Amino acid sequence: MMTIEQFGRRLRARELTATRVTEECLRRIEADNPRLNAFITVMGDGALRQAREADQAIAAGDDRGPLHGVPISIKDLLDIRGIPTTAASRVREGHVASSDAPTIAHLRMAGAVFIGKTNLHEFAFGTTTEDSAFGPARNPHDPTRSPGGSSGGSAISVATGMALATIGTDTGGSIRIPAAACGIVGLKPSFGEVSIDGVVPLSRTLDHVGPLAQSVTDACLMYHALLGDASAKPPAPMPIHGLRLAMPRRYFCDLLDDAVRARFEEAIERLQSAGARIDDIEIPHASEVATVYLHIVLADAAAYHASALETMADRYTPNVRLRLEMGRYVFGEDYVRALAGRERLTREVDAALSQHDALILPSLPIPAPAIGANTVQVGATAEPVRNLMLRLTQTFNVTGHPAIAMPSGLTPDGLPCSVQLVGRRMQTDALLRVALACETQIGGNAGKYEG
Amino acid sequence: MTIESWLQAALADAEKRGLPELKPLLEGLARSTRTLRGADFNDDAAGPKGPALQTNA
Numbered sequence: 001m002m003t004i005e006q007f008g009r010r011l012r013a014r015e016l017t018a019t020r021v022t023e024e025c026l027r028r029i030e031a032d033n034p035r036l037n038a039f040i041t042v043m044g045d046g047a048l049r050q051a052r053e054a055d056q057a058i059a060a061g062d063d064r065g066p067l068h069g070v071p072i073s074i075k076d077l078l079d080i081r082g083i084p085t086t087a088a089s090r091v092r093e094g095h096v097a098s099s100d101a102p103t104i105a106h107l108r109m110a111g112a113v114f115i116g117k118t119n120l121h122e123f124a125f126g127t128t129t130e131d132s133a134f135g136p137a138r139n140p141h142d143p144t145r146s147p148g149g150s151s152g153g154s155a156i157s158v159a160t161g162m163a164l165a166t167i168g169t170d171t172g173g174s175i176r177i178p179a180a181a182c183g184i185v186g187l188k189p190s191f192g193e194v195s196i197d198g199v200v201p202l203s204r205t206l207d208h209v210g211p212l213a214q215s216v217t218d219a220c221l222m223y224h225a226l227l228g229d230a231s232a233k234p235p236a237p238m239p240i241h242g243l244r245l246a247m248p249r250r251y252f253c254d255l256l257d258d259a260v261r262a263r264f265e266e267a268i269e270r271l272q273s274a275g276a277r278i279d280d281i282e283i284p285h286a287s288e289v290a291t292v293y294l295h296i297v298l299a300d301a302a303a304y305h306a307s308a309l310e311t312m313a314d315r316y317t318p319n320v321r322l323r324l325e326m327g328r329y330v331f332g333e334d335y336v337r338a339l340a341g342r343e344r345l346t347r348e349v350d351a352a353l354s355q356h357d358a359l360i361l362p363s364l365p366i367p368a369p370a371i372g373a374n375t376v377q378v379g380a381t382a383e384p385v386r387n388l389m390l391r392l393t394q395t396f397n398v399t400g401h402p403a404i405a406m407p408s409g410l411t412p413d414g415l416p417c418s419v420q421l422v423g424r425r426m427q428t429d430a431l432l433r434v435a436l437a438c439e440t441q442i443g444g445n446a447g448k449y450e451g
Numbered sequence: 452m453t454i455e456s457w458l459q460a461a462l463a464d465a466e467k468r469g470l471p472e473l474k475p476l477l478e479g480l481a482r483s484t485r486t487l488r489g490a491d492f493n494d495d496a497a498g499p500k501g502p503a504l505q506t507n508a
Contacts, residue, residue, distance in 0.1 A: 322470070326476045329457075
């Protein structure tokens with residue numbers, strides 16, 4: 001698959017055009033979307049018009065920077081002017097966005113081409129992209145399996161070359177989980193850095209907007225464009241020799257699929273061999289994060305959906321409706337307890353990072369689960385899929401630290417594994433420098449979908 | 452309200468609203484709430500509880 005970086009070089013060398021690459025993406029959508037169900041809305045005519053304009057601008061010497069003419073997809077949770085924002089739900093029937101979300105406006109200014117809007121778990125309230133009014137999305141590595149979620153369609157679109165990059169949202173892991181399951185890079189920036197206006201919320205205190213891409217460099221280019229800084233160059237990688245990484249084994253490595261554990265340990269060995277220092281550390285209240293996260297997300301989501309649950313409950317998919325209804329039973333005093341836990345966990349992650357450049361841990365404890373599975377066997381026990389999918393990512397939504405998922409090879413069955421790096425709060429660029437240094441060591445292109 | 456009495460009331464309410472499928476979810480939420488309330492990061496009006504001080508008095 002072509003990266004944004006490669007596209008930009010060839011575009012400026014006049015070896016290709018934005019129109020040609022956009023046409024190629026549309027051909028892939030036509031060929032693969034019926035099987036994988038990645039897109040809810042394909043914006044073919046608009047994308048080709050934008051691509052032609054991008055080509056004309058380049059010919060006229062008007063170069064808007066690294067995203068100029070790049071075909072990207074957008075999770076169907078963000079507003080694009082004149083296009084429905086479905087949130088993969090019948091509840092949103094008839095909606096058409098009257099303006100661009102600020103992030104979309106920034107991408108438009110950067111010259112990006114919007115190729116379409118992608119499938120997701122309904123209202124982003126799930127980790128598998130199975131419960132969607134538009135049907136389940138499927139993992140390109142094995143279509144009987146989930147692509148992860150909730151930004152599942154976004155991850156598929158990038159993994160298969162239907163788009164060069166995409167924008168997702170992440171409330172408990174919804175960028176990093178599908179990136180891990182589909183073998184690409186997913187970046188959740190630090191909380192509050194990227195605007196969440198014009199995005200259908202799940203929890204306004206946990207929601208993040210960020211990119212999924214083929215490489216860390218591409219994720220970096222997309223991240224800066226989201227901030228409105230379209231001409232930014234990727235930062236230099238941090239030197240790998242002397243890099244200080246902290247590994248929180250307790251809780252984060254307690255419950256791992258054997259193949260996921262093997263790929264993770266190999267990545268650790270490669271980083272150590274290259275000169276990185278990796279210390280064992282502990283986040284004392286990590287095992288309480290699931291209850292903290294649950295009480296916050298349920299109450300926040302229930303508040304947003306209460307009115308629609310009263311008037312059009314039958315329009316939700318059954319599982320999502322039930323989880324939203326559950327949120328209406330959370331006590332106020334327990335929400336406050338969860339906020340206390342959030343503060344404690346934030347301080348603990350801050351402390352873990354005070355002497356280290358980043359935390360390192362797996363992104364997903366299991367490979368992509370089968371569509372329809374309620375539990376997955378890990379070791380001696382069958383664990384609920386939802387708990388497993390969120391287990392390693394939700395902590396950093398609760399604390400707000402930036403986190404990035406990167407491919408780290410395949411299981412013997414050919415399913416992607418992923419390593420997660422976590423940086424200091426409001427220092428996403430520093431995390432990206434660490435990720436650039438680690439990318440090739442931990443697996444690089446191994447695990448990419450070949451079609 | 453204790454978690455036990457809350458759960459009974461919630462289950463009855465869900466039944467009354469025609470949502471019996473909520474039962475296992477509410478039971479799971481009750482287990483999670485029990486964990487939350489038992490965590491040592493919660494404040495207590497009676498003050499922090501620590502080991503009794505050893506004195507020579």
